[in-house]
Amino acid sequence: MSGWTTITGRAVALPQANIDTDQLIAARFMSAPRSEGYGRFLLHDAQQDQADHVLNRYKRADVLVTRRNFGSGSSREAAxxxxxxxxxxxxxxxxFGDIFASNAVNNGLLPARLTEDEVETLIDQMGQKDAPATVDLNTGTAVIGGQQLSFDLDPAWQQKLVNxxxxxxxxxxxxxxxxxFRTARFAAHPWALPAP
Structure with missing residues (x-):
């Protein structure tokens, strides 16, 4: 996977809380080879049930703004x-769900925490429309729909995403x-080595 430092693109709002990994991708789609891409399965059932679902309106987005407890549920990395x-x-x-957040970083996806108030302001401001978005990992800042935001990012997570x-x-x-360390340890404690 390639790293990144900045994103300049479009953001969409998904005004829903508690979206779990089973909703993000239903188990029945995980038999498809990853090489074919899983993007077409993202929130598939929600899209089928709601004609005005955000992913039915926008077939491409770089940034998603959503409510609390995103990615909870099973540890499915396919989400x-x-x-x-x-x-x-x-x-x-x-x-975010803890396992989801770790899986996200390991696959180049930033799980950025904002306050409830910041998220609600963004969702209200964006409404049914997409908005320009810029995200900078080096400064821990973002501009979404003209609103300046900052987020904390663990240094190890930043290093993983950038690289x-x-x-x-x-x-x-x-x-x-x-x-x-291994060389010094075995030199000082040769008895720790298995017998040849």
Whole structure:
């Protein structure tokens, strides 16, 4: 996966709370190969039930603004794949499912927390329309529909998003120190080595 520092694109509002991973992508779609893309399955059932659903109006979005508890439920990583394959690079919400947030970062998707008031202001301002959006990982800032916002981002998460890393890549950057520690440890404690 490639990393990123800034997004300049369009934001859409999804004024709903408690969107879980089963809603983001239903289990029946996960038998499709990932190579074919999961974007077409994003919120599929909601789109079928609501003709005016935001994803029926906008077939492309870079930023999603939504309500609290986004990505709760099962640990299904395919929920993140569906968002990323649709084109979404950042989701702004007051809170996220913990496993979802970790999966998001490991797949290049920013889960950015805003206050409930900030989210409600954005949703009211955007209404049924999309809005221009710019997100900057280096400064932890965004401009959505002309509103200036800031978000906190764990330094490790920022490093992963900017470099396009997952947990293995994050650990691998310390390979020299790991090798030095291993060599020193076995030199000081040779009995810890398995017998040949």
């Amino acid at each position: 993140v794949y569906a968002l990323v394959d649709f084109g979404i690079k950042a989701v702004f919400a007051p809170s 396009g890393w997952d947990d293995i890549d994050l650990t691998a950057q310390h390979s020299d120190q790991i090798t030095k």
